[in-house]
Amino acid sequence: MRKRQIVKNVYWMGAVDWDRRLFDSLIPLPDGTTYNAYLIQGSEKTVLIDAVEPELVEMLMAQLDETSRVDYVISQHAEQDHSGSIPRVLARYPEAKVVTSAKAKSMLIDLLHIAEDKFITVVDGESLSLGDKTLKFIFTPWVHWPETMVTYLEEDRILFSCDFFGAHIASSDLFVTDKGRVYEAAKRYFAEIMMPFRNVIQKNIEKLAPYNIDMIAPSHGQIYNKSAWIIDAYQDWAIGSPRNVVTFPFVSMHGSTRKMVDYLTASLTERQVRVELFNLPVTDIGKLAMSLVDAGTIVIGTPTVLTGPHPMAAYCAFLANALRPKARYLSIVGSYGWGGKVVETLAGMIPNLKVEVLDPILSKGVPSRNEFDALDRLADTIAAKHKESNFKV
Numbered sequence: 200m201r202k203r204q205i206v207k208n209v210y211w212m213g214a215v216d217w218d219r220r221l222f223d224s225l226i227p228l229p230d231g232t233t234y235n236a237y238l239i240q241g242s243e244k245t246v247l248i249d250a251v252e253p254e255l256v257e258m259l260m261a262q263l264d265e266t267s268r269v270d271y272v273i274s275q276h277a278e279q280d281h282s283g284s285i286p287r288v289l290a291r292y293p294e295a296k297v298v299t300s301a302k303a304k305s306m307l308i309d310l311l312h313i314a315e316d317k318f319i320t321v322v323d324g325e326s327l328s329l330g331d332k333t334l335k336f337i338f339t340p341w342v343h344w345p346e347t348m349v350t351y352l353e354e355d356r357i358l359f360s361c362d363f364f365g366a367h368i369a370s371s372d373l374f375v376t377d378k379g380r381v382y383e384a385a386k387r388y389f390a391e392i393m394m395p396f397r398n399v400i401q402k403n404i405e406k407l408a409p410y411n412i413d414m415i416a417p418s419h420g421q422i423y424n425k426s427a428w429i430i431d432a433y434q435d436w437a438i439g440s441p442r443n444v445v446t447f448p449f450v451s452m453h454g455s456t457r458k459m460v461d462y463l464t465a466s467l468t469e470r471q472v473r474v475e476l477f478n479l480p481v482t483d484i485g486k487l488a489m490s491l492v493d494a495g496t497i498v499i500g501t502p503t504v505l506t507g508p509h510p511m512a513a514y515c516a517f518l519a520n521a522l523r524p525k526a527r528y529l530s531i532v533g534s535y536g537w538g539g540k541v542v543e544t545l546a547g548m549i550p551n552l553k554v555e556v557l558d559p560i561l562s563k564g565v566p567s568r569n570e571f572d573a574l575d576r577l578a579d580t581i582a583a584k585h586k587e588s589n590f591k592v
């Protein structure tokens with residue numbers, strides 16, 4: 200992809216990575232991703248905002264061929280998919296200084312061994328004049344590392360938001376055109392990367408409220424030339440009420456737990472509670488994380504294996520605990536052969552979840568009438584709790 204003009208003297212640069220299928224050695228990327236850098240040519244100074252994943256640095260370097268001078272490289276976030284190519288950029292433009300926060304400076308020195316004299320540090324709210332254009336740096340900690348900041352280009356009312364509002368989606372579009380697909384990708388991104396920091400994200404959204412923002416230019420995905428909907432969506436995901444949804448990850452080796460899962464799903468559905476099932480051995484964990492953004496209740500289905508939960512159920516509990524979704528209720532169902540500590544082990548793995556635990560239901564072997572009746576009662580309880588809490592679908 201060649202460099203592309205957004206408005207006069209402001210360009211998208213970077214790489215569209217159509218092939219990437221896994222991020223952080225963890226997160227599935229069904230739609231690939233992009234690494235966006237931005238070039239701003241002021242009447243006096245030229246700035247590059249962020250860089251690209253080092254593997255794709257040649258694309259950025261080729262786009263910079265026509266640029267004879269870069270005065271500043273703004274580093275908004277020290278993570279390597281944005282910062283990792285900065286040393287290459289500095290090698291081509293020895294006059295360039297890295298403009299960043301003090302916290303990010305120390306991280307960039309640790310992660311990339313950039314020399315200390317290459318940096319200019321800025322404080323929250325500080326401005327940088329490029330002549331006819333002015334950049335303002337707004338610190339937005341914990342979206343999603345402690346050093347993250349965003350940059351507002353005052354004259355063109357563009358917010359360069361780095362990972363904030365980002366979406367892993369490869370496209371030849373410069374601006375968001377297919378809103379449905381971008382909504383899904385941005386929600387997946389929020390679920391996996393931002394959800395653990397929901398409360399501080401809300402504070403950062405409030406911090407941006409005084410700015411007139413015509414466009415949001417993130418570091419992953421396309422540019423939002425209508426920005427209100429993605430800010431509203433973030434607000435809903437971060438602090439909106441949970442939904443009338445049960446997120447139901449499960450695993451079953453020989454089918455007994457599966458019988459319980461299917462029965463409870465039917466009972467909940469009859470009671471107008473939406474269920475989202477995730478058979479863990481074949482689940483895209485990004486989809487599971489997205490479901491957790493909305494869940495009013497989480498139910499985990501697992502057989503007993505070597506006295507504890509199945510390792511896949513344990514992985515799921517560990518992940519849910521790390522992601523800190525806003526669900527209010529949780530239960531556990533599953534089958535066992537002779538005995539174990541499934542409930543105690545799983546309950547001990549989720550200290551971050553502020554949930555009321557509803558009575559777990561365990562079946563010795565294949566479930567029978569007693570367990571099915573108990574599952575009906577669990578469905579009654581969940582439906583009543585959701586109604587009481589006024590959860591809407």
Ligand SMILES: Cc1cc2nc3c(=O)[nH]c(=O)nc-3n(C[C@H](O)[C@H](O)[C@H](O)COP(=O)(O)O)c2cc1C
Nearest residue numbers: 451452453454455456502503505506535536537538
């Ligand atoms: C590898 C393995 C380890 C197991 N360990 C235990 C155990 O520690 N305690 C127990 O009660 N049952 C244990 N079981 C038995 C299963 O929990 C039991 O067969 C259960 O009904 C399986 O549920 P499922 O059909 O949903 O897979 C084990 C089964 C397997 C295959």
